[in-house]
Amino acid sequence: MAREIILKHIKIRPLAAESLGVRSMATFVKTPDINVLIDASASLGFRYGLIPHPLEYKAVERTTREIMKYAYYADIVTISHMHWDHFKPFFEEYRYIWSSKEIAETIYADKIILGKDYQKNINFSQKKRGYSFYKNVEKIAKKIDFADGKSYVFGDTIIKFSAPVPHGEENTPLGYVLMCTIKYEDETFIHASDVQGPISDRTLNLILKEKPNVIYISGPPTYLERYRIKEEAIGKAKENIAKLARKISLIIIDHHLLRDLDWKIWLKTVIEEAKMSKHEIKCVSEYLNKKQQLLEANRQTLYRQYPPSEEFEKWRKKSKQERRKTKPPIDYHF
Secondary structure (H helix, E strand, O other): OOOEOOOOOOOEEEEOOOOOOOOOOOOEEEEOOEEEEEEEOOOOOOOOEEEOOHHHHHHHHHHHHHHHHHOOOOOOOEEEEHHHOOOOOOOEEOOOOOOHHHHHHHOOOOOOEOOOOOOOOHHHHHHHHHHHHHHOOOOOOEEEEEOOOEEEEEEEEEEEEEEOOEEOOOOOOOOEEEEEEEEEEOEEEEEEEEOOOOHHHHHHHHHHHHHOOOEEEEEEOOHHHHOOOOOHHHHHHHHHHHHHHOOOOOEEEHHHHOOOOOOHHHHHHHHHHHHHHOEEEOHHHHHOEEEEOOOOHHHHHHHHHEEEEEHHHHOOOHHHHHHHOOOOOOOOOO
């Protein structure tokens, strides 16, 4: 049976993740004062020279519906940075993002939006995305505020955003992200989106300073080692995760790391070190007691074992523009 991550007062419910079949760190957090939906999106990506398998499209449709369901209860929606797997745009795109105006309106309408400033500490592509998104969301949101380095108080709940920290290594071209800390009395939860370990020591020190009981963190993209990220950076990520494991009772680790089928082998020594401190490190599916679904990492196998239907193959051969505007035919059984 699925369960929430429950402290005494703070309830944390991951909604979508690589271990659940999609690219996402979407999370719903409830305190006695406020309901917060963090990084309310899920998407897919190109991998192995293949577009996503129909089972992946089923997963992104399912998890997007889950995010929309929890959005109904949210007072606040936060955005750590302007990558598609962390916010839903207002245009139709079913090839990878699974977005539409209707989906975006369901998530963001009448909400307080606390998000990354798209004008400062941001790269060019995210600046363009941010401009378009905020132009649309300002028409329907209750309130919008750029949250970089700010804190907000709702009753006895404090929601604190870090200053922009690197999306992985210092000086990365991928830009910057905001970590979100939620405090209630002596309980602290941190959502550390796309810090990739963290790799950055500066990011590590900001996390340790908050003394969280629970952290949900993006692991490093080990599947890109020696291809798009240096071996030294991956090693630094492991070193810093081990430092967190000595201090934090529960680490939920997912996202980039779970695009690697051997993620648990890579993390084995750190998991053992956490146990020595009577701490836990788990991916989202493990802690929610759900079946692990590393669909992207298994894409080649999925295409071999579960060949798509003729209808899907016809859709796959359409132009990129047609596929963006048309949902793939996935309503069939394997």
